Structure formats: structure tokens, C-alpha cells
Amino acid sequence: MRVLLISTVCAEGAYLHKALRESAHSLQMTDDLRDGLHLALRDTFDAxxxxxxxxDAIVNLTTRLSEFARLPGSPAILVVLGRATPVERARMLRAGADACFVQPYSFIEMQERMLALHRSSVQGMSDYTLDLPLKLDPLTRELVEGDKRCPLTKREFLLVESLLRQPDAPVARDQLIRYAWPDKDVVDPSSVNLVVSRLRRKLELYMFDARLETVSRFGYQISTAQLPQGRSFPVSQSNAENA
Known part of the structure; x- marks a missing residue:
């Protein structure tokens, strides 16, 4: 999932940053509510x-939550408070939060709630995971096709997740970099090529029908089923060899 974390410099924010990254989320972080709102308006986040x-932070958050609740794409809005009474938590929910956690809480429960909210938001819409032969298992960090399972690294998982948002359609290289390398300001093209090359070898090793194609001068696309004989994608031969 593409997650935006908004937190001042504190132990709680550092813990969540580490936990979310280790859980293979595409994570972006800022320490200011106004900056966070600007980022959420400019980019698309699931949560x-x-x-x-x-x-002071709780009062400021209460006044601005309604702006986050109106974001395009309707991302799940989750709030973590240091201490709060049931009345204060209810106030957060009325202001626009989808879920409110107070210390101590379980990160596992938080993550499952975040995933459940995301599933609800795409229900009835063109969810990029519905009716596809390819699935991602976030618990085991594996790519699944029928009864075949392929283990992925964190970077590979994020790259495939980004591609599966537009299955059987080309995804721009810059878009893939923003999603799979959210912690990097500058990414060497050779790093992208290396991950793509590893993914292609794994798809072949585990005998998946899906294929990762290079789209000349644009990016990549994942074909989610075996191509009919005679059909081909606009793949650059030189790019395919270099990727």
C-alpha cells in the first residue's frame, strides 16, 4: 500500500516509520500537517x-481532519494519539478519521484495520487486484499465481504492487521509482534495471505465465496471463537486454 505518515519527531513516529517500512509499504513521511495535506493532494495514497x-497537536489535528477526509481517492485516515478519553477519540472520528488508536496499541491490528479500510474503499470499484490471475500476499511477501508462489524482496514487492495497479498496461519508469523507492530522492536507472532483471528470472524460475515487459522509452508493464501465440507488446530489444 502507498502510505503517508505525518508525525513530528518523536519515538512513536520513529517506531511507526520503521514498522511500516519493514511491512513492505510504499511509505512517504513528513512532520507537518500542512505539508502532509499538500503531498496528499499532489500524489495518491491508500492510507x-x-x-x-x-x-497542542491534537487540537490542531481536530481542526484539519475534515480536509484530509475530503482528499481525492478517499484514502483511509488513521489517527494515533498519545492519550485520549473515549470522548476525545469519538471527536476524532466525527472530525473525519476512519480509525483512532491510543497507546498502547497493536501495530498488527492497526495494519489489518488499514488494509480492511482500503478494501472497503475499493469495493464496487475497479480494484486493481480483483479478478486477476496474479495476487500479492502481504503477509508472506509473495507473488501468487494459482497454486504457484514466488518470494519477493521488499523492493520487488513494491515494484510489482505498482505494476498491478495498472495490469496489462504500461507504467512510467518515474511512477515506478516514486512507488518502489519512496525513501530515495535520486535513484540510479541501473537499480531499476537490476530489480526488473531479478523479477524476470524469478517469474521464469517459478514458471509463472505472467511476464514483465519493457515498453520502449516509457517504462514497464506486467502481462497477467500467458500471451496468445503471435501477440506481442511494443518492447524495445535493446532496453529488454539492458533491463
Whole structure:
């Protein structure tokens, strides 16, 4: 999932940053609510996680939650508070939060709630995982095709997740970099080529029908089923060899 974490410099924010990254989410972080809103308006996120541990931060968050609730794409809005009464938690929910957690809480429960909210938001819409022969298992970090399972590294998982948002359609290289390398300001093209090359070898090793294709001067696309004989994609031979 593409997650935006908004938290001041604090132990709670550092813990969530580490936990979300280790859980193979495409994570972007900022320490300011206004900056976070700007990022969420400019890019698409599946979930926005906001940490407010002191009284001033909680008051400020309450006044701005409605702006996050109106974001395009309707990302799940989750709030983490240091301490709060049931009344204060209810106030957060009325202001626009989809879920509110207070310390101590379980990160596993938070992540499952975040995934459940995302599933609900795409229900009845063209969810990129519905009716596809390819699936990603976030618990085991594996790519699944029928009864075949292929283990992925964190970077490979994020790259495939980005491609599966537009299955059987080309995805721009810059878009893939923003999604799979959210922690890097500059990414060497050779790093992308290396991950793509590893993924292609794994798809062949585990005998998947899906194929990862290079789209000349644009990016890549994942074909989610075996190609009929005689059909081909606009793949650059030189790019395919270099990737």
C-alpha cells in the first residue's frame, strides 16, 4: 500500500516509520500537517496515518481532519494519539478519521484495520487486484499465481504492487521509482534495471505465465496471463537486454 505518515519527531513516529517500512509499504513521511495535506493532494495514497502525541497537536489535528477526509481517492485516515478519553477519540472520528488508536496499541491490528479500510474503499470499484490471475500476499511477501508462489524482496514487492495497479498496461519508469523507492530522492536507472532483471528470472524460475515487459522509452508493464501465440507488446530489444 502507498502510505503517508505525518508525525513530528518523536519515538512513536520513529517506531511507526520503521514498522511500516519493514511491512513492505510504499511509505512517504513528513512532520507537518500542512505539508502532509499538500503531498496528499499532489500524489495518491491508500492510507494517511497521523500521529499526535501532545495536546497542542491534537487540537490542531481536530481542526484539519475534515480536509484530509475530503482528499481525492478517499484514502483511509488513521489517527494515533498519545492519550485520549473515549470522548476525545469519538471527536476524532466525527472530525473525519476512519480509525483512532491510543497507546498502547497493536501495530498488527492497526495494519489489518488499514488494509480492511482500503478494501472497503475499493469495493464496487475497479480494484486493481480483483479478478486477476496474479495476487500479492502481504503477509508472506509473495507473488501468487494459482497454486504457484514466488518470494519477493521488499523492493520487488513494491515494484510489482505498482505494476498491478495498472495490469496489462504500461507504467512510467518515474511512477515506478516514486512507488518502489519512496525513501530515495535520486535513484540510479541501473537499480531499476537490476530489480526488473531479478523479477524476470524469478517469474521464469517459478514458471509463472505472467511476464514483465519493457515498453520502449516509457517504462514497464506486467502481462497477467500467458500471451496468445503471435501477440506481442511494443518492447524495445535493446532496453529488454539492458533491463
Amino acid at each position: 494517511v496515518l497521523i500521529v499526535a502525541v501532545d495536546s
